[in-house]
Amino acid sequence: MRGSSLAVKGAVLLVAVFVVFKFGAPLVTAPLPMSLIWLYLFLTTVGIVVYGTLSGESTEALLGPIFRFLGGEGLNGVAQLARLAVLVLFPLLVGWETYSDLVPSSQPPAENRTIHPAPPGEFVGLANPVPNTPENVMMGKGLFAAFCSPCHGPKFNGNGPASDGFNPPPANFVDPGTIAQLQESYLFWRIKKGGVGLNVEGHPWKSAMPRWEVELPDEWIWKIIMAEYAGSGQKPRTWE
Numbered sequence: 675m676r677g678s679s680l681a682v683k684g685a686v687l688l689v690a691v692f693v694v695f696k697f698g699a700p701l702v703t704a705p706l707p708m709s710l711i712w713l714y715l716f717l718t719t720v721g722i723v724v725y726g727t728l729s730g731e732s733t734e735a736l737l738g739p740i741f742r743f744l745g746g747e748g749l750n751g752v753a754q755l756a757r758l759a760v761l762v763l764f765p766l767l768v769g770w771e772t773y774s775d776l777v778p779s780s781q782p783p784a785e786n787r788t789i790h791p792a793p794p795g796e797f798v799g800l801a802n803p804v805p806n807t808p809e810n811v812m813m814g815k816g817l818f819a820a821f822c823s824p825c826h827g828p829k830f831n832g833n834g835p836a837s838d839g840f841n842p843p844p845a846n847f848v849d850p851g852t853i854a855q856l857q858e859s860y861l862f863w864r865i866k867k868g869g870v871g872l873n874v875e876g877h878p879w880k881s882a883m884p885r886w887e888v889e890l891p892d893e894w895i896w897k898i899i900m901a902e903y904a905g906s907g908q909k910p911r912t913w914e
């Protein structure tokens with residue numbers, strides 16, 4: 675009988691496709707992601723169903739055994755047990771999958787970001803054109819107090835009154851890992867363009883750092899930069 679074996683053939687084909695992609699593929703190339711293997715299995719299933727339902731006879735050959743198994747008519751003891759197991763375990767499996775997809779996890783999402791991505795070319799190697807005089811630093815500190823301290827803190831340590839809500843937090847300029855690692859031209863870029871101006875390596879992160887190029891003239895920005903270094907006790911990085 676060509677008939678009854680069609681469902682079995684389909685099952686064997688699905689297992690073969692799974693084995694080949696899951697275990698065969700890694701021998702010749704990189705392991706395939708499970709989502710891709712599911713896609714292949716799905717397409718194979720579609721192929722089997724299309725082929726199996728071409729005629730009434732083949733439809734019966736494909737679906738008949740499945741319906742008879744699930745319906746339970748004329749099955750012997752072992753087959754009855756197998757049927758019971760399928761009927762109980764399948765809903766449990768679907769339930770478990772759904773549950774584990776939906777259950778909230780305390781694991782933070784994996785984030786891969788470059789904290790200090792390379793600045794765009796036009797910002798590389800700019801020198802601060804404003805002379806480093808006490809008056810200029812003074813004015814920079816005033817501007818910093820007005821525009822930056824709500825987030826970066828009056829003490830330059832990232833502890834401003836508005837800092838709590840942001841992730842990533844506003845940079846702590848006293849920490850030797852922030853502006854002490856950077857050249858003045860780099861700060862000029864970050865202040866002018868803000869979080870939205872970060873390039874792709876800087877993502878994914880939702881930086882609250884504003885883009886200041888409209889509000890602050892370049893000269894003010896350079897003064898603020900001087901004030902940030904003076905106020906935090908750090909020195910800009912120079913390329914020796």
Ligand code: HEC
Pocket residue numbers: 789790818821822823824825826836840842843844845851852853861864865868869881882883884886898
């Ligand atoms: C709304 C809050 C907020 C304000 C106001 C703000 N910043 Fe920021 N700033 C941030 C956050 C958050 C970050 C960290 C994420 C990032 O680097 O984009 C940051 C980062 C920076 C960095 C990068 C430091 C590093 O190590 O890469 C500099 C420089 C900076 N801010 C300067 C300023 C200056 C100057 C002002 C005022 C003109 C200012 N910020 C105003 C939130 C703010």
